[in-house]
Amino acid sequence: LPTPAKTSHEALVGLARRLVDEGGGEALTVSAVAQAAGVKAPSLYKHFADRAALLRAVEISAMHDLEGALRRGTVGSTAQERLTSMAQAYRAFALAQPHRYEMIYSRNAAGDPAIAAASRFAARPLFEELQAAGVAAERILPVARVMTAFLHGFVSMELVGAFRLGGDLEEAFAEGLRVVLRGV
Amino acid sequence: LPTPAKTSHEALVGLARRLVDEGGGEALTVSAVAQAAGVKAPSLYKHFADRAALLRAVEISAMHDLEGALRRGTVGSTAQERLTSMAQAYRAFALAQPHRYEMIYSRNAAGDPAIAAASRFAARPLFEELQAAGVAAERILPVARVMTAFLHGFVSMELVGAFRLGGDLEEAFAEGLRVVLRGV
């Protein structure tokens, strides 16, 4: 005689996301998610293999969020305008949801195929814009890597507080973006 | 009647470093360090306020390591050569000691003044080379930020396995470096 389910896979991911947004990855404890779902900790193991699986689900949803933010933020008619606005949308996403952003490049994920697929999904907007900009096919991958390396490096250092020497961060970002886009 | 000390601040940091090198930051547990030192866990609190303090000590030593690796790796007579070799040394350090590198940009550190000082120390080689290269004083900070953003972004994505789409990573790094150095 089945007990009616008090929660679900999707509901748990949603609650886990909220915990991450508020307190970072370490706030995503099995007990905290269970409590938020009105259930006891052992019950979670009926929905997820372990904490790592829950973490991966949140990471994947964060990658989808990033993809959406990039698409919404990409505006303008020229390639320069569109790539610049996309880069600004990338940074805005990271600054608005720092903990969620950090999940994306956490290494909980290593070899998981679903993570790899979500990662490719999040990278698609950039690839499409580079293609539309007329970048040669064989240069799209290296150019995309230089751009994402700069973007991820800049915002992750910004989030971690590594830019402690004063100066205008907005201008440093704009300058870096100009330099990188000149290479496109 | 004082008990003879079985360990010391410096010895504990050394043991903690080894644990980090082998298993990453999460391998640095109070019990593991204590066991490696031949002591019980509570004894560590006579040497460090808490686990976070031990973590910070390891981070600081990692920053000093990076500084040394950058200085040793910077060779050549022209500014381009020297900055290129420094960038390659940066990446080589991260790839050779990934866990130690990750400590440097972990956010355990936030507002600690000793961490901030060590961070400035590790950044010095780059600042000095940019100055020697004749970069205008007011451009040194933004240029250094673009370079470190690219370097940290590239190697941290590489370490985390974010570059899954094949292609030549060596060339992507070299290409990115050329683009960034063109901005200097």
Next chain:
DNA sequence: ACCTGAACACCGTTCAAGT
């Protein structure tokens, strides 16, 4: 002055028992 055992609140996880 440093080390220790015992204790506490917290983890993630397992499992037999409930419905």
Next chain:
DNA sequence: ACCTGAACACCGTTCAAGT
């Protein structure tokens, strides 16, 4: 089929007691 209480091994940390 899902939920639960009890249990286990592990965390970090505190503290009174040892020398």
